[in-house]
Every structure is written in structure tokens, then in C-alpha cells.
Amino acid sequence: MTKAGDHYWVFAHVTPSFDANRKVCGFHSNRRVPRRDALEKIIVPLYADLARIEAGHRNGKEAVSASLAHLMNTVTAKKPSYDEFIFSL
Numbered sequence: 525m526t527k528a529g530d531h532y533w534v535f536a537h538v539t540p541s542f543d544a545n546r547k548v549c550g551f552h553s554n555r556r557v558p559r560r561d562a563l564e565k566i567i568v569p570l571y572a573d574l575a576r577i578e579a580g581h582r583n584g585k586e587a588v589s590a591s592l593a594h595l596m597n598t599v600t601a602k603k604p605s606y607d608e609f610i611f612s613l
Contacts, residue, residue, distance in 0.1 A: 533563055535610060562613040570598060 525531050534555040543549040558567060574591040581587035596606070603609040 533558055533567060535613075558613050566613060570595070573598075
């Protein structure tokens with residue numbers, strides 16, 4: 525979300541950072557902007573579906589579980605893996 529309260533879409537790859545004892549001490553993120561056509565045709569409608577599914581559950585854990593199941597079903601219907609789906613956008 526921007527300072528003005530607007531939102532913008534990015535793909536974020538988050539990776540943990542480790543200290544000398546191999547304990548997670550932070551995270552860093554690489555981001556890229558998705559193609560406009562991928563946003564309009566795939567990402568925005570999928571996000572709306574996931575938000576609708578989550579809103580249909582009173583329990584947060586069940587809401588996330590249901591939306592994750594829908595996401596993975598959508599992904600596997602289009603590509604063999606989540607990574608391949610994301611990189612195809």
C-alpha cells in the first residue's frame with residue numbers, strides 16, 4: 525500500500541537471512557511488477573475469488589485454508605506448479 529492509501533501489485537519473493545548460527549535473523553524481498561494483462565485477466569479476478577472465499581468463513585484459520593485450497597486448485601489446473609504459474613504471468 526502506498527502512503528496515500530492506494531495499492532499496487534507486485535510479485536514478491538521473500539527469503540530468510542541467517543546469522544552465523546544459522547538462526548533466522550531477518551528477511552529480504554525481491555519484487556517485480558506483473559504484466560498489465562496478467563493483472564487484469566488473472567490476478568485481480570483470482571484475488572477477488574480468494575477474498576470472497578475468506579469472507580465466507582468466520583474462523584480465520586478456516587478462511588485461509590479454504591482460499592489456499594482454491595488457489596492451489598486454480599494453479600494446478602493451469603500449470604504443474606505454483607512457481608511455473610507465477611513465472612508464466
